Amino acid sequence: MRFLENGIMPRSAQTPNPGPQTPKMQRTHHCNELRKDHLGQTVTLAGWVNNYRDLGGVRFIDLRDREGITQIVFHPESKDAHALAQKLRREDVIAITGKCIDREGGANPKLETGEIEVDATFAEVLADAANPPFIPDEAEKVGEETRLRYRYIDMRRARSLNILKTRHRVAKLMRDYYDEQGFYEIETPFLCRSTPEGARDFLVPSRLQAGEFYALPQSPQIFKQICMVGGVEKYFQIVRCFRDEDPRADRQAEFTQLDMEMSFVDQNDVITTNEGMIRQLWKEVAGVEIPNPIPHMTYAHAMEKYGSDRPDLRFGMQLLDVTDAVSKTDFKVFSGAIAAGGVVKAIRVPGGAKMSRKETDALAEFAKEFGAGGLPTTKIEGGKLATGIAKFMEPITDELIAATDAEDGDLLCFGVDAKPATVHRVLGELRVKLGHDLGLIKEGDWQWVWIVDFPMVEWDDKTKRWKSLHHPFTAPKPEDIDKLDSTDHGTIASIKSNAYDLVLNGSELGGGSIRIHRSDVQGKVFKLLGIDDEEAKAKFGFLLDALSYGAPPHGGIAFGLDRIVMHLCNTTNIRDVIAFPKTQNGADLMTEAPSPVDEAQKKELHLRTVVPQKAPAGS
RNA sequence: GGGGGCGUAGCUCAAUUGGUUAGAGCACCGGCCUGUCACGCCGGAGGUUGCGAGUUCGAAUCUCGUCGCCCUCGCCA
Numbered sequence: 100m101r102f103l104e105n106g107i108m109p110r111s112a113q114t115p116n117p118g119p120q121t122p123k124m125q126r127t128h129h130c131n132e133l134r135k136d137h138l139g140q141t142v143t144l145a146g147w148v149n150n151y152r153d154l155g156g157v158r159f160i161d162l163r164d165r166e167g168i169t170q171i172v173f174h175p176e177s178k179d180a181h182a183l184a185q186k187l188r189r190e191d192v193i194a195i196t197g198k199c200i201d202r203e204g205g206a207n208p209k210l211e212t213g214e215i216e217v218d219a220t221f222a223e224v225l226a227d228a229a230n231p232p233f234i235p236d237e238a239e240k241v242g243e244e245t246r247l248r249y250r251y252i253d254m255r256r257a258r259s260l261n262i263l264k265t266r267h268r269v270a271k272l273m274r275d276y277y278d279e280q281g282f283y284e285i286e287t288p289f290l291c292r293s294t295p296e297g298a299r300d301f302l303v304p305s306r307l308q309a310g311e312f313y314a315l316p317q318s319p320q321i322f323k324q325i326c327m328v329g330g331v332e333k334y335f336q337i338v339r340c341f342r343d344e345d346p347r348a349d350r351q352a353e354f355t356q357l358d359m360e361m362s363f364v365d366q367n368d369v370i371t372t373n374e375g376m377i378r379q380l381w382k383e384v385a386g387v388e389i390p391n392p393i394p395h396m397t398y399a400h401a402m403e404k405y406g407s408d409r410p411d412l413r414f415g416m417q418l419l420d421v422t423d424a425v426s427k428t429d430f431k432v433f434s435g436a437i438a439a440g441g442v443v444k445a446i447r448v449p450g451g452a453k454m455s456r457k458e459t460d461a462l463a464e465f466a467k468e469f470g471a472g473g474l475p476t477t478k479i480e481g482g483k484l485a486t487g488i489a490k491f492m493e494p495i496t497d498e499l500i501a502a503t504d505a506e507d508g509d510l511l512c513f514g515v516d517a518k519p520a521t522v523h524r525v526l527g528e529l530r531v532k533l534g535h536d537l538g539l540i541k542e543g544d545w546q547w548v549w550i551v552d553f554p555m556v557e558w559d560d561k562t563k564r565w566k567s568l569h570h571p572f573t574a575p576k577p578e579d580i581d582k583l584d585s586t587d588h589g590t591i592a593s594i595k596s597n598a599y600d601l602v603l604n605g606s607e608l609g610g611g612s613i614r615i616h617r618s619d620v621q622g623k624v625f626k627l628l629g630i631d632d633e634e635a636k637a638k639f640g641f642l643l644d645a646l647s648y649g650a651p652p653h654g655g656i657a658f659g660l661d662r663i664v665m666h667l668c669n670t671t672n673i674r675d676v677i678a679f680p681k682t683q684n685g686a687d688l689m690t691e692a693p694s695p696v697d698e699a700q701k702k703e704l705h706l707r708t709v710v711p712q713k714a715p716a717g718s
Numbered sequence: 719g720g721g722g723g724c725g726u727a728g729c730u731c732a733a734u735u736g737g738u739u740a741g742a743g744c745a746c747c748g749g750c751c752u753g754u755c756a757c758g759c760c761g762g763a764g765g766u767u768g769c770g771a772g773u774u775c776g777a778a779u780c781u782c783g784u785c786g787c788c789c790u791c792g793c794c795a
Binding site: 155156157159161170175189230231234236237240244245247294299343344468469567683688 | 721724725728729730744745746750751752753754755756757758786787788789790791792793794795
C-alpha cells in the first residue's frame with residue numbers, strides 16, 4: 100500500500116470493497132494542513148470533535164487530529180451533514196468531506212488553519228464517544244491521577260503528542276548517529292541471571308526450572324561487554340532497564356537507556372563519540388549549540404566546590420573551605436569536628452541577611468535531612484557579623500569575610516562534620532535549594548560538564564565493605580592497577596577509575612567507563628569488593644571466562660533517555676515523557692497492574708505467596 | 719520503612735471553621751438560536767464528601783484506622 104508523505108492513503112490505494120467497519124471516506128489532508136492556497140478544493144478530514152458550537156442554523160465544530168485543528172462549518176443546505184452535526188459531542192470521531200472556503204466570520208488568529216474552514220457536505224460518525232472524564236484542552240488543569248487513569252485522553256492533547264514526537268525524534272537521531280559511526284544495534288536478553296551488586300532485581304519465576312528465577316536487567320552491562328569480546332567492536336541499543344527501587348519525580352522503576360560500547364578505545368574516544376551525539380541531538384531538537392568540547396571537571400573538584408558529583412553550574416555559590424579560619428575560634432562545634440578530622444565549609448548567600456529567623460531555621464531543618472547536626476549561620480551587616488554564631492566568629496571577622504568574599508547583606512551558612520562527605524552533601528543540597536529558591540537560575544541556560552577521575556571504590560560504613568562507585572567492571576586508571584593489591588585503606592580509597600558522567604544543569608544524563616578487559620584484574624576487583632572466588636565464579640564466571648579468551652580494551656556509556664527527553668521538553672516529571680508510566684506505588688492506573696493471579700498460574704510457576712495481613716479497610 | 723501534602727458531582731473548586739435539603743463553573747440531558755471560535759439564552763438531571771470505625775443531639779468539618787495520588791529521606795552498583 101502506498102502512502103502520501105503525510106501518512107495519508109491516496110484515494111487510488113483505497114480498498115475497493117469497504118466493509119461496514121470501513122469508513123466510507125478517506126482523508127485527504129490532516130487538520131493542520133489547509134491554508135488559503137487550498138480554497139475551493141474539496142477535501143476530506145477525519146479526527147476528533149474538539150469542540151462544537153451549535154447556533155441552531157449554522158453549526159461549527161473544531162476538528163482535531165494529531166497535527167492540529169480545522170474548523171468545520173455545517174450549513175442547513177447540506178441537510179444530512181447538518182442533521183448529523185447536531186448530535187456531535189466532544190471527542191466523537193468523525194470524517195467529513197467538503198469544500199475549503201474562506202471564513203465568512205473572519206479569521207481566527209489562534210489557529211494555524213484559522214484563515215479557512217471546511218464547508219461540510221458529507222459527514223460520517225466513525226465512533227461516538229462516551230462523555231469523557233475530561234477533555235484534552237482542559238488536561239493541564241486535571242489531576243495527574245485522573246490523567247493517568249485515562250491516559251489515552253491525556254495523550255490526545257498537543258503537549259502530550261509533542262512529547263511523544265520529540266521522544267521519537269530523539270530515538271531516531273540516536274539510531275542514525277550511531278549507525279553512521281558504524282555501530283550495530285544489538286538486542287540483549289530481558290530474562291537474565293540475577294546479579295549480586297546494584298539495585299533490587301525484578302524477578303521472574305521459571306516454570307521449567309522449579310524454584311529458580313530470572314531477573315530483569317538493571318542494564319545490559321555484561322552483555323554489551325561480552326559483545327566486545329565477541330568482536331562486535333561497536334554496539335548500541337535503546338533498551339529498557341529495570342530497577343526495583345522506589346520511584347521519584349525523575350525516576351521510574353522501568354526506564355530507557357541509550358546504551359553503547361566500543362572496542363580499542365580510551366576514555367577520550369568514548370567521550371568524543373558520545374558528545375557528538377548529544378551535540379547533534381540538542382542542535383536538531385532544541386536548536387541549541389553545545390560548547391565544543393564540553394568542559395571536564397574532576398570528581399574531587401566537583402565535591403570540593405559544589406558538594407555533588409553532578410554540579411549545577413548555572414549559578415555560583417560555591418562551597419568555600421573556612422577550616423583554617425574558624426579553627427582559630429573557640430566555637431566547640433567547629434573545633435570538635437576539626438579535631439576529629441573534619442572540615443568546615445561555608446556558602447555565601449547573596450542578600451541572605453534579609454532572611455528571617457524562621458527562614459534560616461527552615462534551612463537548618465532542610466540541612467538535617469541530609470545528615471547535618473544543624474546549620475550554623477551568621478549575617479554580614481555593616482561590615483560586622485550579626486546574629487547566629489556571630490559572637491563566636493567575631494575574632495576572625497575580617498578573615499572570614501575575606502575567605503568568603505562576603506558583602507553587606509549576605510548570609511553565611513556553615514557546613515561542619517567530622518566527615519567531609521557529610522559537609523559536602525549538606526552544603527551541596529543546600530546550594531541547589533537556595534539556587535532555585537533565590538531565582539539564581541536563568542531560564543534556557545544549558546550548563547554541561549563531564550565529571551571525570553572518579554574514585555573506583557568508596558567505603559561503605561554500614562556493610563563495612565568497599566563499594567563500586569560506578570560498577571564492578573570499571574577499570575582502574577592504569578597507574579593505579581598496582582594499588583589493587585594493597586590492604587591500606589587510604590591507598591585503596593585513592594584508586595581512580597576511568598569513569599565519566601555527563602551532567603547537564605545538575606542532572607546526570609549518563610555515565611560510563613573504560614572496562615576491565617583482563618580476567619586477572621577483574622578477579623582482583625571482585626576480591627576487593629568482597630566477592631570471593633567462589634561467588635565470583637558462581638555469579639560472574641561466564642564473564643571471567645569471556646575475558647580470559649582475549650578481550651579487546653573497551654568502554655562505553657549509557658544515557659538516560661527519559662531524562663534527555665525531560666530536558667528537551669522542559670519538564671521535571673518523568674511520567675510526562677513516558678507513554679504509559681507507573682505511579683509511586685509501581686501501579687499502572689490504566690490497566691491496574693500489578694494484579695493478583697490465579698492459583699493455577701502460581702502453581703505452574705511453583706510459587707506460593709504470603710501476603711501480610713492487613714486490617715479490614717475501605718476501597 | 720520514615721517525614722510532608724492532598725482526597726467533596728464526570729472535571730476544577732466552594733461550603734461562614736461542628737448546625738437547615740453539601741453549592742458554583744465547566745461537562746452532560748432537553749429546549750431556543752444562521753457566523754461562532756471559551757458561542758449565547760432558558761430549563762433539567764447529577765453526591766456512599768475515598769473507605770471503615772469512633773466522639774457528638776448533630777460530622778465534609780474533630781479523633782483513630784485504612785486505601786489511593788504527589789513531593790521527599792532511606793534506596794537507586
